[in-house]
Amino acid sequence: MTDDVAPVESLDPALRRPLTFSARRRARPPRHLADAALPERGQWAVEAGVPAFRADQLSRHYFGHLTRDATAMTDLPVAGRETLVERLLPALLTEVRTLEADRGATLKTLWELHDGARVESVLMAYPDRITVCISSQAGCGMACPFCATGQMGLTRNLSTAEIVEQVRHAARTSADGALGAPARLSNVVFMGMGEPLANYAAVLGAVRRLVEPVPGGFGLSARSVVVSTVGLVPAVDRLAAEGIPVTLAVSLHAPDDALRDDLIPVNARWKVGELLDAARRYFEATGRRVSIEYALIRDINDQAWRARLLADELNRRGRGWVHVNPIPLNPTPGSMWTASDRAVEAEFVATLTRAGITTTVRDTRGSDIDGACGQLAAQANKGGAR
Numbered sequence: 001m002t003d004d005v006a007p008v009e010s011l012d013p014a015l016r017r018p019l020t021f022s023a024r025r026r027a028r029p030p031r032h033l034a035d036a037a038l039p040e041r042g043q044w045a046v047e048a049g050v051p052a053f054r055a056d057q058l059s060r061h062y063f064g065h066l067t068r069d070a071t072a073m074t075d076l077p078v079a080g081r082e083t084l085v086e087r088l089l090p091a092l093l094t095e096v097r098t099l100e101a102d103r104g105a106t107l108k109t110l111w112e113l114h115d116g117a118r119v120e121s122v123l124m125a126y127p128d129r130i131t132v133c134i135s136s137q138a139g140c141g142m143a144c145p146f147c148a149t150g151q152m153g154l155t156r157n158l159s160t161a162e163i164v165e166q167v168r169h170a171a172r173t174s175a176d177g178a179l180g181a182p183a184r185l186s187n188v189v190f191m192g193m194g195e196p197l198a199n200y201a202a203v204l205g206a207v208r209r210l211v212e213p214v215p216g217g218f219g220l221s222a223r224s225v226v227v228s229t230v231g232l233v234p235a236v237d238r239l240a241a242e243g244i245p246v247t248l249a250v251s252l253h254a255p256d257d258a259l260r261d262d263l264i265p266v267n268a269r270w271k272v273g274e275l276l277d278a279a280r281r282y283f284e285a286t287g288r289r290v291s292i293e294y295a296l297i298r299d300i301n302d303q304a305w306r307a308r309l310l311a312d313e314l315n316r317r318g319r320g321w322v323h324v325n326p327i328p329l330n331p332t333p334g335s336m337w338t339a340s341d342r343a344v345e346a347e348f349v350a351t352l353t354r355a356g357i358t359t360t361v362r363d364t365r366g367s368d369i370d371g372a373c374g375q376l377a378a379q380a381n382k383g384g385a386r
């Protein structure tokens with residue numbers, strides 16, 4: 001250990017909060033076909049007074065044609081069509097605003113949910129793929145001190161359909177050419193607001209809707225779905241046993257418990273070694289290479305010795321099972337934490353690469369539009385987004 005790193009506690013005590021799961025009591029979101037698997041949807045159609053096969057038709061419109069516009073559903077009887085759509089495909093998200101960055105290749109949308117809670121999603125065009133980054137919770141209870149969302153606390157979990165609707169909207173937006181030319185949404189990453197594995201049942205339901213073929217879901221490839229976690233070890237093992245080989249991304253950010261205890265409060269419960277063991281088990285169960293996310297924070301976690309320690313921790317669990325993504329920190333307003341110097345970042349990457357670890361610096365999208373997760377919603381909560 002070096003002693004040239006200021007302990008995190010001394011940086012900004014106001015940013016260090018205990019874990020908070022004090023979600024406000026709120027009315028449940030309206031029931032939506034995307035909340036359920038196909039057989040159950042038929043029952044809901046019957047409860048709405050129409051034959052079960054109408055649920056199949058509605059599902060094809062929603063997951064296949066990416067619409068909840070009743071006027072486009074010409075295979076449904078005109079009488080009662082709008083009411084049926086309102087009942088089974090209710091509006092769940094209201095767009096508050098959308099900001100554009102990276103010359104139109106990034107669209108970040110702030111959504112209001114039925115109860116006033118707000119979340120964000122980000123749609124990004126790359127040369128070889130279209131990716132949407134979605135939220136799984138309004139706010140987050142994990143209290144990571146470098147993260148805008150962590151500073152808001154947890155408002156509530158999103159329902160499966162509220163998560164799925166972010167994807168449906170992104171797919172529709174992309175198909176309509178909003179990113180430059182009509183394109184098919186190909187990738188979904190659970191890296192927006194919230195800790196996905198802390199809302200396990202709803203997130204797993206959403207993952208099933210993403211990968212099931214139409215009319216069950218969107219028919220995306222499981223390998224193009226990324227579920228991230230800061231380290232809820234039992235939930236990682238549970239996900240490994242689901243038989244859906246999505247990519248697991250572990251937000252590690254430090255290879256040593258001394259620092260990670262401060263950066264990721266849940267590390268007090270599950271230590272680095274336990275988390276990496278669970279990540280390795282995930283690889284063995286699914287065959288999917290695990291991503292290690294590492295936000296590079298200047299003078300906090302970016303030392304070459306930490307890169308060597310990270311490489312050692314990964315290599316002693318095997319070779320070729322993991323991929324490291326260093327991410328230049330996207331600073332949050334009011335925080336003194338910022339991204340590492342370019343030279344330091346390069347040395348960090350070179351150290352990992354020399355140790356045989358596949359390493360790719362992730363680009364940070366939308367840094368000119370409050371790109372760090374939770375910044376738009378945090379600003380909106382102060383009344384600044386409209």
Ligand code: SF4
Binds near residue numbers: 141195230
């Ligand atoms: S980094 Fe992720 S887990 Fe931590 S507070 Fe932010 S959203 Fe939550």
